[in-house]
Amino acid sequence: MITWLTATDHKKIGIMYIITTMVFFVIAGILALMIRAQLATPDNDLIPSHLYNQIFTLHGTAMIFFVIAPFGLGLANYLVPLQIGAPDMAFPRLNATSLWLFVIAGIITFLGLATYGGAAAYGWTNYAPLSEISEGTGVGADFWLIGILLASVSTILTAINITTTTFLLRAPGMTMWRVPIFVWEMIATAILILMAFPSLTAVTLMVLIDRHLGGHFFDPAFGGNPILYQHLFWFFGHPEVYVMVLPYFGIVTEVIATFARKPVFGYVGLVISAFAIAGLSIGVWAHHMFTTGAVSNPFFSAVSFLIAVPTGVKFVNWIGTMWKGSIELSTAMLFAVGFLFNFLLGGITGVMVASPPIDYQVHDSYFVVNHFHYTLGGGSMFAMFAALFFWFPKIFGVKLSERLGKWCFWFMFVGFNITFIPMAFMGLEGMARRVYTYPNVEHLALLNGIASFGGVILAIGVALFFVNILVSAFAHVPVPANPWGGYSLEWATSSPPPEFNFETMPPINSRRPLWDAPSTQGSGP
Amino acid sequence: MKTFVGLFLSSTAFGAVILVAYWFVAHEETTGSVLLAIMTAALAFAAVYAVIAERHAHIDGDGQDLTPEDVKGEDLGVYTTHSPYPILLALSCLFMLLGVLYSPILAFAAVVAVLLCLWRLGAESARV
Ligand SMILES: [Cu+2]
Numbered sequence: 001m002i003t004w005l006t007a008t009d010h011k012k013i014g015i016m017y018i019i020t021t022m023v024f025f026v027i028a029g030i031l032a033l034m035i036r037a038q039l040a041t042p043d044n045d046l047i048p049s050h051l052y053n054q055i056f057t058l059h060g061t062a063m064i065f066f067v068i069a070p071f072g073l074g075l076a077n078y079l080v081p082l083q084i085g086a087p088d089m090a091f092p093r094l095n096a097t098s099l100w101l102f103v104i105a106g107i108i109t110f111l112g113l114a115t116y117g118g119a120a121a122y123g124w125t126n127y128a129p130l131s132e133i134s135e136g137t138g139v140g141a142d143f144w145l146i147g148i149l150l151a152s153v154s155t156i157l158t159a160i161n162i163t164t165t166t167f168l169l170r171a172p173g174m175t176m177w178r179v180p181i182f183v184w185e186m187i188a189t190a191i192l193i194l195m196a197f198p199s200l201t202a203v204t205l206m207v208l209i210d211r212h213l214g215g216h217f218f219d220p221a222f223g224g225n226p227i228l229y230q231h232l233f234w235f236f237g238h239p240e241v242y243v244m245v246l247p248y249f250g251i252v253t254e255v256i257a258t259f260a261r262k263p264v265f266g267y268v269g270l271v272i273s274a275f276a277i278a279g280l281s282i283g284v285w286a287h288h289m290f291t292t293g294a295v296s297n298p299f300f301s302a303v304s305f306l307i308a309v310p311t312g313v314k315f316v317n318w319i320g321t322m323w324k325g326s327i328e329l330s331t332a333m334l335f336a337v338g339f340l341f342n343f344l345l346g347g348i349t350g351v352m353v354a355s356p357p358i359d360y361q362v363h364d365s366y367f368v369v370n371h372f373h374y375t376l377g378g379g380s381m382f383a384m385f386a387a388l389f390f391w392f393p394k395i396f397g398v399k400l401s402e403r404l405g406k407w408c409f410w411f412m413f414v415g416f417n418i419t420f421i422p423m424a425f426m427g428l429e430g431m432a433r434r435v436y437t438y439p440n441v442e443h444l445a446l447l448n449g450i451a452s453f454g455g456v457i458l459a460i461g462v463a464l465f466f467v468n469i470l471v472s473a474f475a476h477v478p479v480p481a482n483p484w485g486g487y488s489l490e491w492a493t494s495s496p497p498p499e500f501n502f503e504t505m506p507p508i509n510s511r512r513p514l515w516d517a518p519s520t521q522g523s524g525p
Numbered sequence: 526m527k528t529f530v531g532l533f534l535s536s537t538a539f540g541a542v543i544l545v546a547y548w549f550v551a552h553e554e555t556t557g558s559v560l561l562a563i564m565t566a567a568l569a570f571a572a573v574y575a576v577i578a579e580r581h582a583h584i585d586g587d588g589q590d591l592t593p594e595d596v597k598g599e600d601l602g603v604y605t606t607h608s609p610y611p612i613l614l615a616l617s618c619l620f621m622l623l624g625v626l627y628s629p630i631l632a633f634a635a636v637v638a639v640l641l642c643l644w645r646l647g648a649e650s651a652r653v
Contacts (some may be wrong), residue, residue: 005608005609005612006607006608006609006611006612007607008605008607008608008611009606084586088604091647092604092605092606092608093605093610093611093646093650094611095611096608096611096612097611097614097615099611100611100612100614100615100616101615101618103615104615104616104618104619108619115595142626146619146622146623146626148617150618150619150622151621153618163529166529166584167529167584168584170584170585170586170587171585171586171588171593172585172588172592172593172595172596173586173588173589173590173591173592174586174630175586175588175589176527176528176529176586176587177528187532191532191536194567194568194571195536195567195568198567199560200651207628212625212626226557228556231556231557231560232556232560232612233562235557270565275532275535279536279539279543282540282543282561282564283546283547285557286557294554294596295554295557296550296551296554298550299546299547299550342636346595400600434580439586487614488589499606501605504593505593507592507593508592508619518580
């Protein structure tokens with residue numbers, strides 16, 4: 001136990017990161033089921049409104065700050081040193097500090113539930129002055145702000161660590177233009193974090209100052225400005241979307257190339273598009289503020305449309321990688337393809353809401369809920385499961401059951417689409433997000449009923465994943481170094497890798513060192 | 526020029542371009558211009574540091590034809606495997622924030638703890 005609490009080894013830190021995100025994933029998933037239970041029928045009073053506000057706030061907060069974003073960082077902690085042939089991260093102690101700041105941040109945020117006034121209840125966006133003056137301004141709200149503040153600092157420290165590691169600790173021959181795409185996507189993510197996250201640190205501090213130290217940054221009664229809050233928040237908030245997506249682009253690229261048995265198609269294009277997405281994403285923050293009437297809608301709309309171009313480039317690359325490959329539909333590959341399907345749908349609704357006239361109509365409606373769940377749930381979450389199935393044997397030395405894995409995928413894929421497709425239509429029929437109930441008008445009762453039914457199927461799929469872990473751990477079939485026939489360096493060392501990662505390092509003469517040397521190609525599936 | 530220096534330089538250039546474009550379209554909305562200006566300045570700082578640091582950097586990974594054999598016997602320094610201070614530092618940071626909000630004594634104690642942890646972390650890394 002103590003050896004884990006004091007560990008600075010990047011693999012142990014990565015494992016603790018991933019396990020923590022899985023715990024919060026289950027908690028946030030249960031909160032989502034509670035939301036769907038409340039909304040299953042119109043005029044429902046199963047969950048009281050003040051509790052409902054806490055539930056959707058914690059669901060969003062947990063999924064964004066404690067699941068999807070940190071899973072990418074945790075996986076990078078584990079994989080980046082292995083993929084570039086380094087013995088550890090550049091700053092192991094800083095790395096451990098990031099981990100514990102993150103774990104403590106998650107715990108303190110949820111501890112709000114145990115306080116007298118309950119947890120924060122103003123949505124994950126924490127809009128001021130709502131977060132300063134009305135319900136939910138108790139200790140629970142303070143805990144939320146402290147949690148997010150600590151999480152933001154933790155994320156910045158991790159970004160510094162990842163950039164330094166990839167720039168300085170690559171093995172001999174592993175030039176920048178030979179590192180796997182996952183590493184490139186993490187560099188883009190890290191630089192994006194360095195650009196955007198200081199704004200989050202600042203804005204949470206400012207709300208705390210307003211609440212406790214007599215500040216008036218966002219209080220119009222004293223000359224403060226609530227729109228300032230939205231600027232500062234979304235200057236972080238939109239890039240955060242790509243912090244939650246770029247690592248998953250990397251995962252999908254590695255999985256697709258491995259299971260299509262082909263080199264990544266358009267390596268340079270993938271790298272450039274990653275930086276184009278990261279760069280453009282810092283110029284679009286106020287597309288979340290179209291309806292305030294206080295921002296330049298043409299500027300933010302135009303830049304938002306532009307993001308579709310590098311994202312389209314990535315789709316061409318992924319399809320090109322699969323084209324005429326000898327594709328093996330393993331569970332990880334299924335999840336990667338599921339990601340392509342769902343993320344494309346999320347991207348299309350994204351282009352729609354980037355248009356101010358459409359956004360005025362669907363702003364704060366379930367149409368938007370449909371949109372971002374397709375990108376972050378159907379997109380990132382599916383890629384997260386692709387990563388779990390793909391790298392589980394490397395991390396734990398045990399292969400997950402493929403049979404159960406495929407059941408897990410199909411339940412999740414079908415359940416996800418049944419849950420979230422109806423939400424687009426709810427939104428078009430005028431159902432607002434974040435309301436705890438709705439009247440029995442139009443088709444809202446039917447659509448919500450279908451969505452809640454889909455939620456149960458999705459939950460069964462997720463539960464099957466944890467059943468799979470138990471079953472596979474019990475069976476405990478040991479795996480070779482390279483069970484999937486992968487090409488990057490992490491597959492050159494044993495599963496799990498020894499301390500400091502490599503007993504011997506294969507020569508690195510290309511982007512696929514393991515496919516160059518016949519002896520290390522692995523047993524294959 | 527090494528790739529990562531180019532990365533920071535081009536990020537800075539990109540920040541400057543988007544700042545100018547934003548100023549051109551929406552200069553009456555100052556918040557955005559200020560945010561982009563601060564961000565570009567911070568990137569420029571990192572880029573300048575990268576340019577200077579590059580002069581003294583010998584990075585094995587940049588040797589296109591280097592093999593593991595070539596760097597045998599090179600001193601990689603000592604990698605730590607355990608330290609109790611990261612988790613203590615994180616806890617102290619939490620209590621520092623709680624203290625600022627609710628209890629000056631707690632805040633003071635936590636600041637002392639933060640400084641102690643930082644000092645011990647510094648001493649640890651100096652030892653290797
Ligand atoms: Cu956005």
